[in-house]
Amino acid sequence: MINKNLIFLLSVFFLLSNRVHVNAVAQDYVPRNVDIERSPKNILVGSYAGGRSHLKPMLDVAAILIERGHNVILLTSGNYEPSSEYPGLKQITLGPKLSVRQSKINIHEDFDYRKMAQFRELTTAAYGKTYEKFNNVAKEYNIDLFFCDAMVNEACIDVAHNLNKPVVAWSSFLQFVDHKPYKSDPMFGCNISFENESFFERFRCTLIQPLQIAYAFASIERQLNDARNQMNINSASRKGLKFNLALIDNFFGFELPQPLPPNVQEIGPVLSEEYPPLTPELTNFIDKHERVLYIAFGTRVYAITELNDKLTQAFVEAINNKIIDGVVWALSETSKDDFSPTLSLTDGTQVQTLPILNNKHPHIHVTKFAPQFAVLNHTNTKLFFSHGGAGSTHESLYTGTPMLVLPFGGDQMGNAQRLETAGIALSLYKNSLDVNDILNKIDFLLKDEHIKKNSKRMKYLARINSNRKYRAADLIEYVLYSSDLDEYLGDAFLKEWIPAESRMGFIKANNLDVYGALLGIILTLIGITFKLISNTLSNRKKSKKE
Numbered sequence: 001m002i003n004k005n006l007i008f009l010l011s012v013f014f015l016l017s018n019r020v021h022v023n024a025v026a027q028d029y030v031p032r033n034v035d036i037e038r039s040p041k042n043i044l045v046g047s048y049a050g051g052r053s054h055l056k057p058m059l060d061v062a063a064i065l066i067e068r069g070h071n072v073i074l075l076t077s078g079n080y081e082p083s084s085e086y087p088g089l090k091q092i093t094l095g096p097k098l099s100v101r102q103s104k105i106n107i108h109e110d111f112d113y114r115k116m117a118q119f120r121e122l123t124t125a126a127y128g129k130t131y132e133k134f135n136n137v138a139k140e141y142n143i144d145l146f147f148c149d150a151m152v153n154e155a156c157i158d159v160a161h162n163l164n165k166p167v168v169a170w171s172s173f174l175q176f177v178d179h180k181p182y183k184s185d186p187m188f189g190c191n192i193s194f195e196n197e198s199f200f201e202r203f204r205c206t207l208i209q210p211l212q213i214a215y216a217f218a219s220i221e222r223q224l225n226d227a228r229n230q231m232n233i234n235s236a237s238r239k240g241l242k243f244n245l246a247l248i249d250n251f252f253g254f255e256l257p258q259p260l261p262p263n264v265q266e267i268g269p270v271l272s273e274e275y276p277p278l279t280p281e282l283t284n285f286i287d288k289h290e291r292v293l294y295i296a297f298g299t300r301v302y303a304i305t306e307l308n309d310k311l312t313q314a315f316v317e318a319i320n321n322k323i324i325d326g327v328v329w330a331l332s333e334t335s336k337d338d339f340s341p342t343l344s345l346t347d348g349t350q351v352q353t354l355p356i357l358n359n360k361h362p363h364i365h366v367t368k369f370a371p372q373f374a375v376l377n378h379t380n381t382k383l384f385f386s387h388g389g390a391g392s393t394h395e396s397l398y399t400g401t402p403m404l405v406l407p408f409g410g411d412q413m414g415n416a417q418r419l420e421t422a423g424i425a426l427s428l429y430k431n432s433l434d435v436n437d438i439l440n441k442i443d444f445l446l447k448d449e450h451i452k453k454n455s456k457r458m459k460y461l462a463r464i465n466s467n468r469k470y471r472a473a474d475l476i477e478y479v480l481y482s483s484d485l486d487e488y489l490g491d492a493f494l495k496e497w498i499p500a501e502s503r504m505g506f507i508k509a510n511n512l513d514v515y516g517a518l519l520g521i522i523l524t525l526i527g528i529t530f531k532l533i534s535n536t537l538s539n540r541k542k543s544k545k546e
């Protein structure tokens with residue numbers, strides 16, 4: 001008994017002495033230094049397209065850079081009025097806000113690369129003035145880095161290259177930045193993935209469509225290059241690499257997976273830390289309804305009368321059939337004049353639209369603007385009827401809200417396909433809209449268990465990826481730091497990020513010359529072997545004849 005107690009006491013003493021020793025050693029540890037050398041730099045955020053959907057995620061990253069002591073200037077079309085959300089940000093305007101209505105591009109027709117070519121014509125016509133504006137602002141504010149929206153923003157990138165400044169490109173559309181041969185987009189007349197496509201469809205999308213697209217854009221490219229030549233501008237695209245770093249406001253899970261080079265980083269979904277709350281009026285409405293459908297088409301898209309009438313009829317009938325019990329409708333660009341005064345329901349009932357638009361219907365709330373994130377984040381909002389823009393999609397994924405998508409153009413068609421592939425949405429086609437189809441899809445999205453399960457999965461994935469805007473700011477600062485170390489930004493700048501294949505060429509990078517040589521050796525050996533066998537057989541025949 002005494003021996004057991006003695007052994008126990010010795011064991012306790014041994015453990016305590018070791019703990020004291022470890023603590024003593026731990027006190028001598030030196031903390032890891034996480035400080036980074038920083039000096040204030042001047043950063044230009046440039047977007048020709050402008051608008052909240054393009055600018056907000058870029059400015060959320062810019063806000064982090066401002067907090068770290070950098071000076072940020074925003075140059076864009078229109079007046080974004082970001083002072084309240086982004087204090088310390090200086091804005092300079094390129095000119096009037098770009099309007100879809102005023103552009104004369106009919107988004108209610110089929111939208112493909114030909115519509116994109118029309119839009120590109122408008123932006124190319126303004127290239128000279130846009131370039132001068134970017135150039136003057138860059139020189140006036142001694143810009144150290146250009147943070148350029150990748151959409152129709154050649155002037156921003158060209159000015160950066162001509163001033164020998166680093167360029168960070170921004171896009172939510174990965175195909176613009178890093179094209180893969182097994183992926184495409186409905187904008188180009190093909191589906192987002194070739195995985196399940198037939199040989200003939202892959203043949204069309206790989207060979208025929210690119211030629212048609214190149215032909216459609218050829219005259220526009222010539223016009224753009226002529227403008228550059230007249231102004232003695234050295235185009236960035238002629239140097240091969242348009243950007244030093246590309247930040248993709250997207251995440252794999254929503255975007256189809258693919259390998260990326262180190263100078264292309266997916267950092268989305270970029271979302272603000274705080275959002276405007278619900279107004280008292282909206283809070284009162286949503287709290288009283290348990291199955292709310294929220295409909296909004298962003299800050300650019302407008303709906304025509306025929307479309308609005310079908311949507312209004314569908315919502316009234318969905319409420320009457322108890323599929324949903326409330327609708328919040330944000331009419332940002334759509335006017336009340338874009339509705340017919342009277343609608344006929346399926347049962348023949350006549351409905352006046354003006355009382356609905358004036359919020360006289362107890363279960364439909366119409367507003368010019370709604371704090372979208374707050375609406376989607378409310379537990380009573382069960383479905384989002386959207387155009388499928390990137391910003392709206394990210395907010396819906398983050399809040400776990402299933403979507404019914406009615407794409408109008410641009411990347412919206414591809415986003416609709418991605419959402420359907422992820423199993424959290426269904427799509428509608430604007431030129432064959434049917435009220436019964438809308439009702440059936442709303443009902444399915446609200447009841448299907450797979451939709452609910454997939455929405456939860458994507459919600460988790462969106463949330464764990466939503467803090468990567470800080471990494472985006474880190475990467476921008478690294479580009480700034482590296483540019484300070486190099487007097488001239490040549491081909492060796494950021495070489496540590498650029499894969500060797502971009503410098504080696506297609507044949508060398510894929511070892512096609514090696515495989516070609518191997519094939520030549522094999523064919524030569526086969527030829528020699530065949531020749532030897534032929535000669536042997538020929539000699540035998542001769543010897544037999546003799």
